[in-house]
Amino acid sequence: MDNKIISERIIELKNADLKLRNKLIENKKLFEGYDEEMEKLHKQHAIILDEIINTIGYPTIDKVGKEASEAAWLIIQHSIGSPDFMKRCAEQLQNAVKENQADPIHLAYLTDRIAVFEGNPQLYGTQFDWDERGNLSPNLFDDLQMVNQRRQSIGLNSLEEQTEIIRNRIIQENQVPPEDFEKRKQEALEWRRKTGWIK
Structure with missing residues (x-):
């Protein structure tokens, strides 16, 4: 082809x-x-x-x-x-x-996404989800200073700046947190098991 x-x-x-x-x-x-x-x-x-x-x-x-x-x-x-x-x-x-x-930024996003689904800390802080307070926040990451150094090395802004951008975007998109945070968290865990991300 x-x-x-x-x-x-x-x-x-x-x-x-x-x-x-x-x-x-x-x-x-x-x-x-x-x-x-x-x-x-x-x-x-x-x-x-x-x-x-x-x-x-x-x-x-x-x-x-x-x-x-x-x-x-x-x-x-x-x-x-x-x-x-x-x-x-x-x-x-x-x-x-x-x-x-x-693009190394694409690799950073993909590496982080795989880490999050496997239950590991992300290296670049690219993946976000709702937290228990109803805020969209970065998924688990290892160390803020190291994350920001890695982000800077590939041309990304700081995690603090990115968090603000992401939260403003969801306001523009009229996105709201899930009604039942614990239920959503449990369903996500079951899905990850079923799909083969975790055992």
Whole structure:
């Protein structure tokens, strides 16, 4: 298959993903657990992208262009129901970053997301969730000073600045914390077990 066609296909997947996300935001359902329609879409996209990666390797900038490479990362970042796929992609993305063919910020986000789902501290503080006080806060991370050093080394703002940006964004999107924090936390834990992130 022609790489131009592959690029267009990857961008189509990203657009479908964002269209559904916007629909869930409008209906105030984005943070109401993992929406079934979204879960199904994410799994389908992971299968399609996995086939593409098996054909051409990781969709680096030189293979598919900057837009499609970024779109591929977004699809991987959202393929949370496919832990093995995400982890394989993280390894390939790491190699692409070493070869200056992918954005190190994308690797930071993917590494953190995997860490959060596995119950480990994140290194860059890129992943946020509702806390028991009803604030959107960074998931568990190791050390604030080290996190900020790592963030700075790849061109990210401080975690304090990012927290403010994220909290302002959810106000603009009219997002509200879950009604039952403990129930949501328990459901997320059960989902992570069922999906294979934790035992």
